Amino acid sequence: MRDMDPNDIRIAARELTAFCAATLVKAGARSVDAQRVAEHLVTANLTGHDSHGIGLLPAYLKHAEAGLVDVEATPEIVHDHAAIVKLDGRDCWGRIAGEAAMAAAFPKAEALGVCAVTLSNAHHLGRIGAYGEIAVNEGFAALFFVNVTDHDPMVAPYGGTDSRFGTNPVCIALPPSGTKPSFLLDMATSRIAMGKARVAANKGLRVPFGSILDENGLPTDDPSGFKGFEQAGALAPFGNHKGYGLAFAAELLAGVLSGGGTIQPGNARRGGIRNHMTAILLSPDAFGDPAAMEREMEAMWDYALASPPADWDSPVVAPGDPERALKKRRSAEGVPLDPETLKQLNDAAKAVGVQQRLG
Template sequence: MLIQAEQLRAETDLILRGAGSSAEEAAIVADHLVEANLRGHDSHGVGVLPAYIRNIGAGRLRPNRHAEFLRQDPTIAVVDGGMGFGQVVAREATDWTIGAAKESGLALLALRNVHHIGRVGSYGEQAAAAGLIMLAFVNGISGAPRVAPHGGREPRTGTNPICIAVPHGDAPVVLDFATSRIALNKVRVARNEGRHVAPGSIITHEGEPSTDPEVLYGEGPRGALLSFGEHKGSGLSLICELLGGALAGGGAAQRADAADPAIINGMTAIVIDPGRVVDLPWFAREVEAVVAHMKTAASIDPDRPVMVAGDPERASRARRLAEGIPVDATTWREIGKAAASVGVVLKAV
């Protein structure tokens, strides 16, 4: 079914307030989740609400927390999230980093002990909107590991996303990807929609290739996601553990507790003011020129022109604003149960 963005945002806001969030927090988190849906990343959209509500009930996600600055130098901040909503804490921490980079030209953020920060690209967009470049490395140390290292058949890490954002007018270049072949929640979405995932994405517990989401979500022994690009993605995943986990102070994959239902993220982000490095008008022209140059390449499929990072999300947003956001029946039922658990009755459809 299709649900209009504003309707879905209103329902999400009600559920979050029912679970204990302030009006301000509920609005921020609802906006973030629905924006993820609009941009085509349903894995990080409203489908995560049931897990969030369960974690609030278990005391592992704590509403109405804010960024706690453990260290705040002119160019370096260490932030503890107090297991609050990542969409709030990471946004606040990114705001500080943007301000510090504008003041000093370069700033580093180390964020730890925060619940799921959601779509990492949103923080890259936040920096790019301020005319700044961001590089972010994220890890997770909660729940059972899901991604096997290259050459292994047992999972050892989370999906460990990387985001690099570069300002480019109203269409910033935002590279935001999991270091696994696909994000874990994309497997959940596929399962809920009754379809298989792309070949080369997952393996069984015996190391055999599979496309069946039940390999990760079924009752039997669980398999693992594969990293993208074989050793390359696996290597980048390790870097996320070292930078987003060890350097940020929250810990790396070996600390993960398979019995912990929470979603605990760590992130190290570097924000750069390009105007401190190169003539800014020249840089802007060069970015525009190279983006245009990439798009002049003849496409393999005439119906699918060459795009750069950020273009697919903008195209999805325009389409879904006009047509509505698709939500499968299983996900909607799960959201309905989560809503009912906090005294909210869904009204959107």
């Protein structure tokens, strides 16, 4: 698994976490919140989702300074009926709001077998797979649909030439079964995440052709329009009409059911990142014979992964396996960061009065 550009610098996760937490505290975050947000970002790096990692810190600091995240807010339950619970994040840090949504859903899912939980008005939730991990660690299966508002759209509809959607992630997670680890599918509905375009632009790299549309709506492999948190052009949906349809579904399920709203221009676009989410949590034990389900899960897992690989150096793996492998490696070797991202991080920390420097 190739994991490093020759120009990258590896930094230990604990150092990145301490740096990130100290910088967020200087920006006004409560120390306990800063630590949880920092751990959330760095864990995204550890699992290979650099687009949702510490490279977002400069944007988070700008949002705090502009009041686009409320560093003192606490999520609130605004509706609680039967198997449904709705929370309003009050623009608090996304990680804090996401944890609160999971905590509110667990008792209902345990008692009723299922819970539908929505979250509105949270700052950037980050890597949605992290909440899938929280769910499976408590023994639940979960489905997540997320949309984003408060800034301009980033993804073009299939057949379109300009952006009309966010990257609208979808996540499906199932707990471990027998000898098998948890199943974790976590994906953007764009061909690549916005953050991946930003990371590629920072490194001067190309992206897969057609994953980006240029300012004229034409497919390209040049991500330079996304450097430094700028946007010139649009991302394309994955799988053409299929990814577009799933992005549209996430927009409606997350934005409408939560009450937070969709990305249509009748809702405010202040330049922040505001996420809304609808999640469905399931208690597997409520569905019948746990032993039979475990046998079937293991049999299907073995069957799928036994397919002869197209490349014998890259065997077939299950969703969640690449993240687990990369987390183990990066925990030991450090997180690779490119020079441009390091500069952005150090400049952002200096601007709020943090003396520590990375690299």
